[in-house]
Amino acid sequence: MKPNHPILSTGVVLLFAVACGLAVGNVYYAQPLLDAMAEAFAMNPATIGIVVTLTQVGYGVGLLLLVPLGDLLNRRRLIVTQTLLSALALLMIALASNSTWLLIGMTLTGLLAVVTQVLVAYAATLAIPAQRGRVVGVVTSGIVVGILLARTVAGGMADLAGWRSIYLLSAGLTLVMALLLFRVLPKHEAAQPASSYGALLGSVFTLFKEEPVLRQRAVLALLTFASAMVLWTPLVLPLSAPPLSLSHTQIGLFGLAGAAGALAAARAGHLADRGLGQWSSGLSLLLMLVSWLPIALTQSSLWALLLGVITLDLGLQAVHVTSQSMIYSVRPEAQSRLTAGYMLFYSIGSALGSIGSTAMYAWAGWLGVCLLGAGINAVAFIYWWRTLATKAQPLEAVSH
Template sequence: MDRRLVVLFAIACGASVANLYYAQPLLDRIADDLDVSPGAAGLLVTASQIGYALGLVTVVPLGDLIARHRLVAPLMTLCTLALLGAAAAPNLPVLLLAVLGVGVTAVVAQVLVPLAGALAADHERGTVVGTVMSGLLIGILAARTISGLLAAAAGWRTVYVAAAGLCALLGIVLHRMLPRLPAADPALTYRGLVRSLWPLVRDEPVVRRRMVYGALGMAGFTVVWTSLAFLMAEDYGKGEAETGLLGLAGLFGAVAALGAGRLADRGWAHRSTGSFLLCVALGWALLWAGGESIAALVAGLVLVDLGMQGQHITNQSTLYALRPEARSRLTTLYMTGNFAAGAVASAFAGVAWSAGGWDAVCLVGGGLALVGCLVWLDEHLRAHPAAARRS
């Protein structure tokens, strides 16, 4: 696969999914500006996650029914309009509705990732998907830094105006440059497409395992980043710019996770998954100490992001090798589980912060990490060695 196209995919995926996360370091500022409580402002994260989950269920499966490149331009256009709506929102209900629309249309990233998997040769699929997914994950983390700095300089609404401009520009470039591939299974109807989702879960144990790992990883990831703005504002007395800069710590983890796709290509997916899950658990131990130490907080963010992103790339590389004709549907199943878990976790994060501050947040996140390690250990002990290598 042409490396220039891989880079374009990575940038487009990163910019698209970044739209879901611009609000996270701005929650305290948005709450003050719109005169709502921090808990109510935290619903912006929930709305974006719910919107993304809706888009995954209703839009992404179409990639197995019609040519994927035909979905990209309309989604980018609608996302641009939703971002402009967020920038102009006069109150929280309107902002929530706009953010919900951003979430639905930001699933264009999950149209592009299976397309990258289809364009890549078998021997490089894990590497290509890993590169594209790293771009996506770097976009998530860079979104917090960029939005924090831009909001500090020009206000939080400017963030959404800039995001709309970038989305429009990328939509034009993608429309011109995307390869024109035929649909994976044009004989299917939309109803048949939706009905085929459950049999994929029922018949493929690898799908079920990877969905569990992904959901637990996204839940923990969302808990820490939803609560971080409150920790920085209330315990450290810092604003959105400093909170956004913490996203740079996660970038180190994203870069380190680039190798996850190569490990999957070499047949080490099972062992690397266990290692990445352990990284997340160790990261939460450091984050707990981060309530009183910035150094521990930064180190914990690096480990949590490394572990979450590494196992996420491994999960998708494994799934795309499983059923080539159903990559969009597998993406729907996997990512819907992730973002449904993220939506629930963002709400729990606000409750945990209100109930017990940072200690309660770390108890929730650490518990999720421990569950992930136990699930992997159970799989490792039960599985035949050949099955373990396959998964």
């Protein structure tokens, strides 16, 4: 039985996007709160990035162990169950009495937040091929906007009611979202192919072996999200310190600027549908590289930081949407496993960027952070160019 495509109405697509944004936001609330958490639990500011890193490690484990289940189990039950468990993990963070419970809660929150990727793959499955890029673009925009607005909301809530308040609020909203998804998601879906869980996990690595586009786009995900975390994870440190001394609310407002850039990139899916994914990727990677110039001026000009944030997140989102649209076109029957493989590299990149950036800030200050981010983006652009050149070689050989 084929998916009932009309069920993927505009309203349902938007619900997917909001659910994804809420779930992935749980992973990123901590970024503008790292200084408050370090103070609350007497953690060293130079190593406080471990909070974000463990969350990304949990996310990576979830991508490998949980997301492939979308190709094996009923996705409605899988999504609702993960959402309910996420609410419990958020309560663990909110009620943490010491750093051990905080880190456990963060790891579990990351593990369960991969429900976003089950939702993205499900939306791609339900969409007709001609609209798949647009649907993926809208849903993925929900993810990126959720990541960025998480910082804004977390900063405001911390100033109003302490850093724990955002996790209590999110636990309540997550419960509401579980109910909505239970009521809206299709009760019946196409029968999943019979397969063991072990074989399912092994097939993720088989896809890497068989699909060059998955390998190439996974490497780009690792590099681009590593550079994004190099910006966002330590950003609270220079902004909260003299001479800027911004509040959590003010720091969180920079997430709004990033959200604007992310929304502007939502049309990247349309370009991928038209066969222009490679060139939109190159332009986006170049934007990310250039964005580090104004970002480096943060301590002398917040307007420069604003411009850099918008540009970097525009490029990041455009590459991400394009990559997912290209990947989902190669194996329609393996959407969840393709997502797991691709996003696993995203998670590794995010974890490395988070822990590396706070260590770099402690060692070389904000300029060192900017050089690290720009260096990663330069490697990403060179890699993209080399993969493009590799594809062109067979065509040149034929022409001769």
